[in-house]
Amino acid sequence: MDDNPILRESNKIISKLQLLSAFFEDEIVYKIFLRTQVIHRLYETNPELDVNSLELFHLQFTQSVIDLLKKIKKINERNVGLFFDEIQLNTELINNIKNSDYKESEFNNDKQRQALKINTSLRRLYQVLSEDLQEYPFAKNINAFSARYAEDFFFQISANLLAELTDYVQEEVYTNAYAVIERKLMGKLCKHDFRTEFYCGLSSANLVVEVYKFIDHGMYFLFYPSRNLFLFCDISKLSDIDLTTDITRNARIIQELQDKNDRLQASAAITRISIPAEVKSLLAENYKKISNINFLQNIAGFDAQANILKTMLNTDII
Incomplete structure (x- = not known):
């Protein structure tokens, strides 16, 4: 089974999910990553199982989660960029004021x-x-x-x-x-x-x-x-x-700008890894489903949840 292309592709998908889990540092994403590993290992160690079901699982669920998280990551990084643009402008203003103070001396x-x-x-x-x-x-x-x-x-x-x-x-x-x-x-x-x-x-x-x-x-x-x-x-x-x-x-102005930059830095750190509450709620529901002991029996019927994930990719909810 080691040379099975579906299993090799599954490992690649899980690696992507692991990177996103490390980026977001979110408990539910990490749990999904761990559970996905368990499902992969199940097919890897049980040749009698139909490995095509694993491919279907990734297609319906894992890839949708990855696409959704990548989109959130991109949006977050764009928003963080706005924070850092403002921080840079404030820093330039601080330096200008300091230079002005030097000239005043x-x-x-x-x-x-x-x-x-x-x-x-x-x-x-x-x-x-x-x-x-x-x-x-x-x-x-x-x-x-x-x-x-x-x-x-x-x-x-x-x-x-x-x-x-x-x-x-x-x-x-x-x-x-x-x-x-x-x-x-x-x-x-x-x-x-x-x-x-x-x-x-x-x-x-x-x-x-x-x-x-x-x-x-x-x-x-x-x-x-x-x-x-x-x-x-x-x-x-x-x-x-x-x-x-x-x-x-x-x-006083310098202190105010420095305090503002500190707040912007903190906001940037939070914004960088934030996941909208609606998305987290949906991921939690999906985690429960894939954690269910009867999940394998119902894997072919996972379309409804997968479609919700895909729908989120095309809405303004994130």
Whole structure:
């Protein structure tokens, strides 16, 4: 009987069922696999039995179970793929936020360097204006700060507000070939020893303004790089802009996305091996039938149950 083609084919079918049993890790599928092995062994060890009945059993039942489980497996894997697509998108967003945090750290460091450049430049500008020199007063690469960070860290304002902030009376400023600075602002800077810090950046289209604050004093001024213009800044005009920085916001978003990915991973693991309740119920009924001691006597009448399995393959139930 070892060379019987029906038995060889039966072994192949049982191997397929074993793989599906291992994939789904479901008790009823495993029981069906074991029971199918028992039926195969019965025909293998009892030559007097009609092996064609084994072929009929596989045709009517086992192959239908395999086809049904393979279809469920394919659907599950497609659904799991959607979970992992979302996980990938969330992971990319997490990495982008982390990169943004890294750039924010650089921004915070460069703010201090930029303030130092501005203070040094203003101190030098005061000397140039006082001594009527023709030297360029500004520190090297003073405009690089805005060029690098304006897109990500400067606050958007309207063109009208920009025009209002940078408007001045000619008689109230000092002017030379390199800069324009409000007279009273220069006086205050001298009085407070040019000790200022970067407060915020403003952007309107391609134009930018840097706002600075006197250290330990509630006064502000702006630097308009495209015109090398320094004016007092009425900070109340920026009241409609949220200038606060919620440092913990990114950390909270990252944690939420990581928690969501954990839930998606868990859902993917469950979805991957899930079998619809209706299918499990039908498989349980079929297992009872093939476990019945009189099953062999009724194997030819197994068409009704087999047809139900086949019907499930062509419905939306799974």
